[in-house]
Amino acid sequence: MDPLHLRSAGTSLVVSFDSGEAEVIHWGADLGSTLPDLAILGEPIPHSAVDANVPAALLPQGSSAWQGRPGLRGQRIADGVPGLDFSLRLRVVDVQTDASSAVGFAAVTSAVIASAVIVQKDPDAGITVTSTLTLHPGGLLELRHTAVNDGTSPFQLDELATVLPVGPDAVELLDLTGRWCRERHPQRRAVQQGTWVRTGRHGRTGHDSSLLFAAGTAGFGNRHGKVWATHLAWSGNHEQFADTVADGRTMIGGSELLGPAEVVLQPGEGYTTPALFAAYSDRGLDGISEAFYSWFRSRPHHVLPAASTGLPAGNPRPVVLNTWEAVYFDHRLDTLIELAESAAELGVERFVLDDGWFRGRRDDHAGLGDWYVDETLWPDGLTPLIEAVNSHGMEFGLWVEPEMVNLDSDVARAHPDWIVGPAVLSHKNGGRLPLEWRHQHIIDLVNPAAWQYVFERIDALLGENNIKYLKWDQNRDLSEHGHAGRASVHAQTLAAYRLFDELRKAHPGVEIESCSSGGARVDLGILERTDRIWGSDCNDALERQTIQRWTGVVVPPELVGGHIGPTTSHTTARTHDLSFRAITALFGHFGMEWDVRQVQGAEREELKRFIGLYKEHRGLIHSGRIVRADVPDDSLMLHGVVSDDGDAGLFAVVSTRTSFAEQPGRLAIPGLDPERSYRVQAIFPAPGDADYARTFTQVQPPAWLPSGAQASGRFLAEVGLPMPVLNPEHALLLSCTAE
Template sequence: MTIVHLRRAATSLVLDARGPGLPRVAHWGADLGPLATDDLPTLVAAGVPPVVASSFDAPTVLSLLPEASAGWSGRPGLAGHRAGTAWSTAFRLDVLDVADEPAGSARVTVTATDPDAALTLTIEVELDPTGLVLLRHRLRNDGDAPYELRELAAVLPVPAVATELLDLTGRWCRERSPQRHPWPMGAWVREGRHGRTGHDATLLLVAGTSGFGFRHGEVWAVHTAWSGDHVTFAERRPTGESTLGGGELLAPGEVLLGPGESYATPLLYAVHSTAGLDGLSDALHTHLRARPGHPRSARPVTLNVWEAVYFDHDLNRLRALADHAAEVGVERFVLDDGWFTGRWHDRAGLGDWYVDEKVWPGGLQPLIDHVRGHGMQFGLWVEPEMVNPDSDLFRAHPNWVLAVPGRLPPTWRYQQVLDLVNADAYAYVLGRLDALLREHDGIAYLKWDHNRDLTEAGHAGRPGVHAQTVAAYRLLDELRARHPGLEIESCSSGGARVDLEILRRTDRVWASDCNDALERLAIQRWTGLLLPPELVGSHVGPDRSHTTHRVHDLGFRAATALFGHFGVEWDIGSASAVDRAELAAWVALHKRLRPLLHAGRVVRVDHPDPAVWAHGVVAGDLSRAVYAVARIATSVTQTPGALRLPGLDPARRYGVRPAAGVPGPAVLDLTEPGWLPGVTLPGAVLGSIGLQLPALHPEQTLLLEVDAAD
């Protein structure tokens, strides 16, 4: 076979596929340039560790699938057995297929077999034009008896210079909380056993050089793209190896491969950057925006009625709310929970996907027509994967839920999980959703919710999370195939189903049920590590948050929501005329900035004052930018100091001014900084020295617009 050197963007991937065993990664990281053919064996040899005392007599080689037969004593890449046999493998390389044309992605497909274990392994490696590595394993049972698969993980090595780890955790209304620490010896394992991605899911597991930040340091990261139980891990061995990896978390007996059957792992997304965390985001955002299914139309300003009316549905009140929405510039109006049979509270009705004739005697069409008459799109809330025990569906089909024989799982929000692996249940849900969309003229959008964990999620007596996850994907795919123009939001008690596999079939995620602007700053900052702004729903809530009871000015709430898929979650009918006029100004500002916000490069500032958070978006051609500077608390120092504006062209001159058309933030200043109300300076000055900030009051945001002067 051969040694393969793949190069895309700023990344090189070197695979030693000379056999006889599985290929090993000799380098994943910074671009190495155009290496000569003779350099590759030397590069590989230079990375082989010595043999030391009390170790194997030959160097341990870490392959794309770590195996004990090669001397690996860390986390196994494959765990499984066939009635207690075939529990250890020694795959041998059979076929290596390399497709490395100048345009598009470079791809390597590895086929390997272990005749003794009667298994065939296929490894698919892709290096896409942004430098992103996508890795997947496929395992086939070639034996005559079932093979129980316990784990199949994709793993990549990381060099020893990576000494710190960063990942995310969280809970309902506090998703995406960062945690950072030195990378110790042993395994740092993040398991999600929620049956969904989870509020506590780490969107990225990052390893980096000491002190890495948003704009500096060398970093490596992985994302496990799966919406069910999953694992993401970092392992550092006393033998010198460091790895990042991930895969699906399987319950005992969940995947039994019959003769000839195969299993494919979730995609592992792996990304490297020499420019800190922003470099990771830049590659990921560019990759996502290049997908064929990425939203291409302007992301409509959305009003969701949940925090305006909750379950109190009244046609006249909702028409009035739609009138106000149109006045402030809303482009999509979403009717949330409470429209279907028996759904007057959250304890009943789920599963009965028929319009409640008592609440809506004329059906939904009058409201849909009224909304569309204002030129707005109409959207509808659904939760198709769930059922209330107090529902006609459950009473008729109590066996249509995920459970172990003889008992039901504990309820969560008074609901159970509908078993989509059951063909009849699946057909019912698909049929009802299809009928709702066909029977109503103008439903353009579904807010697809998923409000509980999957606990004791059994199907036909066996663990059912894997099959349920696959069935949910199939349901979404089939519904969209029947209704090609339909857009779908992934909501799951807020941000509990945010991953790159659900986003293959949805158009945005709801980052959190918390609309408190202070909490949202952090939630959106860290969600944005993986996702570009246009995929993250971000709404202006009421002045008093219903999840934290904090009170914020409209300017702070709107400036926070501005940097996402902008919307409103507020009874604006009860707002004053002054507030509605200001909200309209913020909507107009978002629409003006939307082409920049939803296509530019996200930048974040490593500011020395922890009370100052700054971030922005810079146009791809470096002609303009917008930055937000938020004071999240009081500072130790009297003034926060200068703010460097990252991402600009050092050789061009830029005009900087506060955003026009909206009220400015409240400040403590007796006099303004000397550059206000605006200044023109070279990008080198703005990026290296910056501008002195005004002394903002806590929980205030200053918006800066930047335009090239040439």
């Protein structure tokens, strides 16, 4: 059987079938249109080893002497006897390919293979695994497996992993970790023999989950080095790992982390893994981001489809005002209308009413699950507020938390059996409940009646009110999560996905944001059914610089909510000038979470001007190529976007703390067209802005700063410009315009 060769955007994936398995020979740089006879790659056989070459397969198997993690773990249960068919010998029986026109290769004019379906069977064990691979036009690989029980008795599936081998020069690992209000911070370690596993047992993606799991050459950075990276598109329990065996080969990948007997396949039943998305880059992490961004922006349901798709352009991402840090639970119509009027005067385009509008909700102890407008607060319903918001030309959005319930709620009192727990019995009948988290529990969406109730209540809210946007929250982990006494995170996750899907189908004009105690549900599984994620509950601009930078390694800025919070952050008590908070929020889906009625005088004029800057540049921010410079001084950051045609760029120079050097020196501005000339100007803050004088510590600015600079893209990338001496926790916004 001929090898399979997928090619796109500088990436090749080669799969050989000579061993009888689907062996991944190469995932990495493009190999061109012609491959040699792959028999030349036969490895030597060392002493004290199996007498055959051991393939690095799509599904690594112990039956082929793979000594790392197996791709599939499970056991058949026949006549009450467990542990049968514990070791599979899967062999390829069919390969189907789909050819499409080549994308991204000037030298290739013929059709190339874009996707493939590989079927492997073990007839003795009664298991078939079908692997679907798609190499998307931007170079992003999508891989998933489906296992089917062909036998006559149940088969308990314990794990089905999606993995890929990385190059031998991948010697360093990077993954992300964090906590509430400090999501997605990087950590690095050397590749060593053994397995490095990142486990998520939160029942949701988790604040500490690794949005990206990467291996690369030594010291790989933003714009240099080879990188192989994966992302598991799943919003429940999961594992991501790097597995290095004794012969030096390393596999990276992930799997759903299944609970005890969560997936028991009856004869004829199947299980499909979450998709593993994988990207290769020889240009550092920015190349990885480009592959993910290309995939997002080519989706027909993306909020702003790329021009190359031929789809309607979509509406510009509106300026948002969220009421949470303005009023919290203090919902009074006159106050909220005043807030809406103040927001509209500034240029806000979407007004979002946060937690506190439904029955019994005066604080976070009660009311969740009772998704009816509170008649005591809103005797005329939400209509007066919605009409006031709409009269100022703004859309209206609403906060909901459909997957959660308080014990102090009408629905919990009426249906105690709808509350998730580890026991068969409800808590009213002696069953045990999980520990409370933010005074709340989880509603059992696996229960058809509970699912239907939640669907009908949110459907009614959307049908009865002119709501254009839902902020969909999920404020706790799914601990001890069971249905009818059995582990059920897997089923709950699928039920939640179905809830999103059915509500979107019923209300296609409503956008949905995934919020989960901030950034605890950020993954491509949830982003297939939502229009934006909330990166973190922390609006502190210093914390957000790191959170947004590493969220943005996978998720494009138009899908990442970034808000200006109050002058003093309510999560860290840090105080920041408006310009720093604004520039930080700019490189996302921009908004505010602040009582803007209190913003007056010169600061209000500065805020209004900045909102105008966002509207002027949002088309570029939400469509351009991401650029993150490798800056030697780790107290400084330079990041931005460049338009696909190279006509324009927008960059932020950020000082996160004091530097070891008395002046920053020349900072390279990469990513522009090297052959074109650019006008570089500092556009915010500017003289006259309320906090301009506090932005710098210098007797004299660099020569170019007052009136701008003219230079080629090559000069700016190789020589750069001397930057002003920024005070710590301040930033400067630069525009680059081709002339």
